[in-house]
Amino acid sequence: MSDEDEPRPARTVLEQLIRERQETYDEFAVFVTNFAKDCGEPGTLSARHAKRLASGHGDGGKSLGRPQPATARLLERVFGIGIAELLAPPRNSQKRADDDRELRALLRASARVDGAVLDLLREQLTVTRRLDRQLGAILAHDEVVAKIDQVGKLLGHSVMPNTREALAALLSELRTLAGWQALDLGNVSQAWQHYEHGAAAAKDPADHSFEAHTRAGQAFVLLDIGDSAAAVGLMETVRRDADQNTNRLLRSWLAAAHGEVLAADGQRSASLRAFDHAASLLADDGQQTAGPYLALDTVHLARWRGHALARVGEPEAVDVLTHALDQLDPTFVRAETALRVDLATAFIAMREQEQALVHVRRAQTLAAEIGSVRQHRRLERLKARIESR
Numbered sequence: 001m002s003d004e005d006e007p008r009p010a011r012t013v014l015e016q017l018i019r020e021r022q023e024t025y026d027e028f029a030v031f032v033t034n035f036a037k038d039c040g041e042p043g044t045l046s047a048r049h050a051k052r053l054a055s056g057h058g059d060g061g062k063s064l065g066r067p068q069p070a071t072a073r074l075l076e077r078v079f080g081i082g083i084a085e086l087l088a089p090p091r092n093s094q095k096r097a098d099d100d101r102e103l104r105a106l107l108r109a110s111a112r113v114d115g116a117v118l119d120l121l122r123e124q125l126t127v128t129r130r131l132d133r134q135l136g137a138i139l140a141h142d143e144v145v146a147k148i149d150q151v152g153k154l155l156g157h158s159v160m161p162n163t164r165e166a167l168a169a170l171l172s173e174l175r176t177l178a179g180w181q182a183l184d185l186g187n188v189s190q191a192w193q194h195y196e197h198g199a200a201a202a203k204d205p206a207d208h209s210f211e212a213h214t215r216a217g218q219a220f221v222l223l224d225i226g227d228s229a230a231a232v233g234l235m236e237t238v239r240r241d242a243d244q245n246t247n248r249l250l251r252s253w254l255a256a257a258h259g260e261v262l263a264a265d266g267q268r269s270a271s272l273r274a275f276d277h278a279a280s281l282l283a284d285d286g287q288q289t290a291g292p293y294l295a296l297d298t299v300h301l302a303r304w305r306g307h308a309l310a311r312v313g314e315p316e317a318v319d320v321l322t323h324a325l326d327q328l329d330p331t332f333v334r335a336e337t338a339l340r341v342d343l344a345t346a347f348i349a350m351r352e353q354e355q356a357l358v359h360v361r362r363a364q365t366l367a368a369e370i371g372s373v374r375q376h377r378r379l380e381r382l383k384a385r386i387e388s389r
Helices: 013-020 025-039 047-055 069-079 091-111 115-135 137-156 161-184 188-201 209-224 228-242 248-264 268-283 298-311 316-327 333-349 353-370 373-387
Strands: none
Touching: 013 047, 013 069, 025 047, 025 069, 091 137, 115 137, 115 161, 115 333, 137 161, 161 188, 161 209, 161 373, 188 209, 209 228, 209 248, 228 248, 248 268, 248 298, 268 298, 298 316, 298 333, 316 333, 333 353, 333 373, 353 373
16 A cells, blocks of 8 residues: 555644645645755755654654754745644544544533433523513523523533433423523523524323424414414414313413414404413413423413403403502513513503603613513603504
8 A cells, every 4th residue: 555545543743744745745845855956955954854744753653753943944844834734633533533533522421411410401491581571581592592502512512311301391481581582682582592492302202292382482483573364374384283182271271372463363252262261271270390491371362362452452451451560479570671672562552641651661661671672662652652642
């Protein structure tokens, strides 16, 4: 086998460059000798010495010292590269070695994921949710994105089916939370991508509720870009697919989400029917034991229904939303912000401008504190309506 046909990766940049010239070491030595004569260089290089330099080690695997200054200068002139770089491993080879080491490390780390680690990751998500709902996405979003990267790496290198399923469910929840945060921060394209990746991750768990929850999130992206008809179509599909294989709590949540997009599409009667169905499912449901996290109880359902009523201009919205505001957990700051925007909307529809302004001012303060671009935009539209009257 000739030198240039050696199958192994090049060990040095010099070896790589000689191979690229498609010369044997004997042919290369002849070229270098003639080059030295033509250029007046005193350095010399035999085929044996060239092979040793290219291999990166001396005879018997001994450490290879730097060549004589004249030889080093000769090689530098031939290739236009410093001798240190010529004798170093090729960058692509080093990158492959680094990649291999990283792969082995990630495989080992993923293999150590057990029940205790999964519980810890879930607890961290619970804490992050609390920070998000109280302090806003402006402070919690980066943490969620970092956790997505961490869990995504573990999932991508896990080989145990049960572990993969648990990590996939967790990644779906993280992506769904990140999608909602991105939407609140005004990044609709980013929100859509988070939901899309979340739905892809949700295909691993046997529990179909994770995918249904994530897909429903995309309906709110569609609402934010003004495509309520597409949002309605999406929610109809999600509810139909989830009807037979998800728990009552999720079906209640999906019915409420459907009610909201129907209201945005101007379908008042269908919206209220969806909320009635959500209430009937919620009334008989116990504590959530499986599936994605859902912040849904009678108070939150009333808040959603009030939002829909305000959308379609129903006077009843004021009473429903006021009661929900009185009962709302004060740690749900983003929810309170949205609720007050809805109340302002309802009061404007009743031509009670002063009452509307009370909620607009409070909502403005809260939206600024949590960095909610979404609610800020809604408030700007409301203020324009007030000023035009």
